[in-house]
Amino acid sequence: MLKYHHMAEVVLQTQGLSKEFTKRRGLSSPLHMFDKVTFTAVRGVDLTVGRGEVFGLLGPNGAGKTTLTKMLCTLLLPSRGSATICGYDLVRQQGKIKSSVALISSEERSFYWRLSGRENLKFFAALYGLSAERAYQRIPEVLELVGMTDAAARRFQEYSTGMKQRMALARGLLGDPEIFFMDEPTKGLDPVATHQLHDFIRDRLVSDGKTVVLATHHLAEAEEVCDRVGVMYGGEMKACGPIRELAGDATLAEYFLSLVKESQVDH
Amino acid sequence: MLFLRKPMAFLKKDFLMEVSYRFSFVLQFASIFFSVVMFYFVAKLLGEAPSVQNALRQYGGSYFSFVLIGIAFSNFLSVGLGSFSTSIRGEQMMGTLEAMLVTPTGLSNIILSSSQWNFMFTSLRVGVYLLFGALLFGLDLSSANVLPALVALALTVIAFSSLGIISASFIMIFKRGDPIAWVLSTSSTLLGGVYYPISILPGWLQGISYLFPITYSLDAIRLSLLQGAGFLAVGHDLIALIVFSIVTLPVSLLVFRYAVRRAKKDGSLSYY
Numbered sequence: 001m002l003k004y005h006h007m008a009e010v011v012l013q014t015q016g017l018s019k020e021f022t023k024r025r026g027l028s029s030p031l032h033m034f035d036k037v038t039f040t041a042v043r044g045v046d047l048t049v050g051r052g053e054v055f056g057l058l059g060p061n062g063a064g065k066t067t068l069t070k071m072l073c074t075l076l077l078p079s080r081g082s083a084t085i086c087g088y089d090l091v092r093q094q095g096k097i098k099s100s101v102a103l104i105s106s107e108e109r110s111f112y113w114r115l116s117g118r119e120n121l122k123f124f125a126a127l128y129g130l131s132a133e134r135a136y137q138r139i140p141e142v143l144e145l146v147g148m149t150d151a152a153a154r155r156f157q158e159y160s161t162g163m164k165q166r167m168a169l170a171r172g173l174l175g176d177p178e179i180f181f182m183d184e185p186t187k188g189l190d191p192v193a194t195h196q197l198h199d200f201i202r203d204r205l206v207s208d209g210k211t212v213v214l215a216t217h218h219l220a221e222a223e224e225v226c227d228r229v230g231v232m233y234g235g236e237m238k239a240c241g242p243i244r245e246l247a248g249d250a251t252l253a254e255y256f257l258s259l260v261k262e263s264q265v266d267h
Numbered sequence: 268m269l270f271l272r273k274p275m276a277f278l279k280k281d282f283l284m285e286v287s288y289r290f291s292f293v294l295q296f297a298s299i300f301f302s303v304v305m306f307y308f309v310a311k312l313l314g315e316a317p318s319v320q321n322a323l324r325q326y327g328g329s330y331f332s333f334v335l336i337g338i339a340f341s342n343f344l345s346v347g348l349g350s351f352s353t354s355i356r357g358e359q360m361m362g363t364l365e366a367m368l369v370t371p372t373g374l375s376n377i378i379l380s381s382s383q384w385n386f387m388f389t390s391l392r393v394g395v396y397l398l399f400g401a402l403l404f405g406l407d408l409s410s411a412n413v414l415p416a417l418v419a420l421a422l423t424v425i426a427f428s429s430l431g432i433i434s435a436s437f438i439m440i441f442k443r444g445d446p447i448a449w450v451l452s453t454s455s456t457l458l459g460g461v462y463y464p465i466s467i468l469p470g471w472l473q474g475i476s477y478l479f480p481i482t483y484s485l486d487a488i489r490l491s492l493l494q495g496a497g498f499l500a501v502g503h504d505l506i507a508l509i510v511f512s513i514v515t516l517p518v519s520l521l522v523f524r525y526a527v528r529r530a531k532k533d534g535s536l537s538y539y
Contacts, residue, residue: 021534067534077532108362109362112284127273128372129372
């Protein structure tokens, strides 16, 4: 297991990264309908992740994991703070960052359901900037890697949840990115498919020098695959480090619950 | 040819999606046929009236030819105004927009490319309108001057698309209820000379009709296709369309850039 203090090369670094959403009160409060309300989804996150590391982002629902992940994938602009990914600035060099990262979520509707798995991959390969020749080579490779070669000609709508998730992984692999952001990738997967995904992360991605940032609220999953974890609550990073150092003699679940309870009292 | 790879991928994807709904694909052409038949009979009813012939003299006097070209080419108005916002909203609702936005393909490229199929399909629809009209109902295109008509069409697409991009910016922020496309589409159809020549409108309405690019587009296309008019004869229409595009295209791109930034700030890029 990789330890954070032995980090060979930093591929992701954030400093005071924050995201606030502002909206008007609207008709729910007619007397103050034009007053602005600000909600802080991510507050001052400092984070460093090294190459080849599997970093777990833990936290209950609404903790800010998805917002942080979306910011790091350039889907959201940060309100404050800064971040670099593979040495590129998160705000100023979004194009370079997009070539270096992949987002794999549990969102099944991010594919064209009436097209086949292969047709979907061909389309996204073009968007990832692969030439026709490169896509011709790469698509069978990624299908083979995720075990979807035989089902590639079937329409996406015919796939099981596990197959859809494998296609999401295949799409993420197309551009050969450095960092894989996975947002609850095992949601809805059965134990076998979950185990296969964990094996894939360890045996294929990490062994190939790739970095994985895994947002999850499955603590067993974090224990199984993560080198380090960060625990988020109310948009803040409450703790960050290797599981054994954080939890000590307790289990990760015990540590997590006590930290969340502590955070609830603070809030 | 690498720069064409992304637009071609969108075109192929949209074509495959369209033909996967086979019945709807065929039905669209059937509806064109019925529309042509309907206006053929309306034209028969009106065709002999001297006032109609008088009003349409500059286009050759046939109401059927006049209205068929009006309906066929006003399709470009609808697609130019609506296709960018429809594409964005479609991808938002399907859930595919976010997946595209994490790729190294810019949003402008995504939106322009995802509208291509609509323009191509509209060209096909316009061709079918003219084909039905010519083969079955005596539409006379024997003296057509195609090149000025094509130039007018290209300028029309640019002019309408600029307005469509502004409309898409609105959808990006407010998601639904875009008033821009509605106002422009309704006013253009009412005042732009789709179903009747603008010469029959009261003077003050005629003045307003010259604010809409469709007035110049349809005038140039009708004169070229029905009367064989050359570049010189439709020059004033082409210049008006060029001026319109020069003003609206940069404005639309600026508005669009603002809308994207705001949606990224609000986190509402993929909401619908």
